[in-house]
């Protein structure tokens with residue numbers, strides 16, 4: 001084991017200028033990684049913004065615009081479901097065509113170098129897997145999949161898109177600002193006209209295979225992530241404000257279990273008071289610099 005590194009500043013916030021990553025921040029992160037060879041990496045929306053996928057929140061953790069749909073709204077109202085699928089039809093290409101960025105690739109390189117014990121993501125965009133990370137735990141599911149709430153049949157989201165477009169040609173050409181998780185800020189007044197496809201197998205209700213707000217993360221998924229945390233030496237948060245409890249809890253559990261938590265995130269996080277190290281810098285530049293250091 002390397003010596004305990006004096007460079008780690010407990011409860012310090014290192015805020016480099018955006019254009020350059022300060023050597024001190026990189027030194028501290030490098031030392032943290034060397035001291036804790038098995039990392040539990042937890043990622044959030046901030047890692048995918050460089051891939052063109054908008055996040056939900058601003059730098060202060062507040063909603064950028066209206067909050068996303070809840071499970072109760074989706075299940076309880078045909079008009080909410082029409083609104084959801086109309087916005088999804090417009091927003092899907094943004095996430096469906098998105099490519100991994102340098103941060104995803106750097107984490108895949110850390111994984112290949114046996115430095116990542118577990119990669120748990122709050123994102124539903126599948127970009128970690130496409131960058132080459134293995135055994136990713138998708139806490140909130142996958143926007144690339146759809147399932148039937150009645151018979152359980154599973155579909156790819158890509159296979160649903162042509163059907164949505166074919167049934168709703170008037171809406172399909174609409175332009176709208178992309179939003180998080182394949183959503184779009186569509187000013188939509190056709191709530192009673194939008195035609196939602198049903199399950200091809202049974203005619204049942206289709207739902208994207210993601211955990212909506214107001215919906216619990218499946219128990220077995222939490223258990224798998226908790227076991228991965230037990231096997232890890234430390235937590236590295238990348239690109240998350242941790243405002244949602246389903247992600248924040250791993251930091252709280254890490255503290256209870258005596259494992260230090262570091263974070264790379266522009267803006268504040270809910271876990272700031274318990275962080276051993278905070279690097280307030282862009283994810284991709286930071287992780288790419290880290291990987292270059294480790295390879296040197």
Ligand SMILES: [Zn+2]
Pocket residue numbers: 148149150151152153199200201202203204205
């Ligand atoms: Zn079905």
